[in-house]
Amino acid sequence: MTHTDAPAPAVALVTGASRGLGAVIARRLAAEGHPVAVVYRSGAEAARAVVGEIRAAGGTAEAFAADVTDEAAVTALVADVAARLGPVTTLVVNATGPQPERDPAAVTWQDHLDQLTFFVKSPTLLMQAVLPAMRERGGGRIVQIGSDVLERVLPEMSAYTAAKAAQHSLTECWARALGPDGITVNTVAPGWIPVERHAGASSAALADYAAAVPLRRMGEPGDVAAAVAYLVSPAAAFVTGERIRVNGGHALG
Structure with missing residues (x-):
């Protein structure tokens, strides 16, 4: 393959990317050569700042405002990203909402619906919106940001x-269904x-948590971004349906 025949880098769409883990993931993927769609629901200034940092470092990025819980908005988002950056073949599902703590006796069905919506x-x-382009191009990567809360059993x-x-169950089902299309699907928890x-x-809460981690430290956003970067890289082409915990061993039995 000649230099001119080299495939274009995969366009990565990262939801919830104006701050937190999403912003760090977006910057890491851009550093790996991906044009990145920095998707946000609120916080336009923060999203523009992430784009500015990526561009200053020599990467390619655009900011996109969208409610990724709304079907029409997601369809429009993916079409807009394709028009401005190219078809999406790398999807990182990171957006989240409020995570209220409730005694199980007080949890309502609406509480469940609110979490299931995200x-x-x-x-x-998002998967359904990017799937046609991934299939057309013979493959893609989907990474969901989960949680090790499954092992921690917090009432x-x-x-x-x-x-x-349920989110990771989707990962496993999609991995089996989309594997024949060359699409890998994984969860980073x-x-x-x-x-x-x-x-x-x-500081006491942070110290107590870190003391219970076998590696004796808190995790950093870059630890999560590194796992995502691996899963969307050619090195992980044969990894699918997995749930990779990034927690320093905290949830070990």
């Missing part, structure tokens, strides 16, 4: 935990990785 409905809409997080379990929304966490 972790079942939205991923499904006050029952609605969130149930939705995260972080432990507690402090980001902006954890700014109010006490």
Whole structure:
């Protein structure tokens, strides 16, 4: 293959990318050569800042505002990204919403629906929207950002935990269904990785958590981004249907 025949780098769409894990993942994928769609629901200034950082480092990125829980918005988003950056063949499902803590006796069906909207409905809409381009190009990568909360069994997080379990079930089903199309589907399941929304966490809480981690430290957003970068790389071409915990061994039995 000559230099001029080399395939164009895969366009990566990262949801919830204006801050937190999503922003770090977007910057890492851009550094790996992917044109990146920085998708956000709110926080336009923060999204533009992420794009600016990527461009300053020599990468390619555009910011896209969208409600990724809305079917029409997702369809329009993927078409807009294709028009501005190229067809999406790498999808990182990272967007999340509020994660209220509730005693199981007080959890409502709406609490469950709120979590399922982010972790079942939205991923499904996104997968279906990018699937035609992935199939047309003979393959793609889908990575969902899950959680190690499944192993931690926190009663006050029952609605969130149930939705995260369902999300990984989607990963496994999609991996089997889309494998023949050359599409891999995996989940990265972080432990507690402090980001902006954890700014109010006490130093004592952080220290207690880190003490329970076999590696004796808190995880960093870059640890999660590194796992995502691996899964969307050629090195992970034969890895699909997996759930990779990035938590320093915290959930080990």
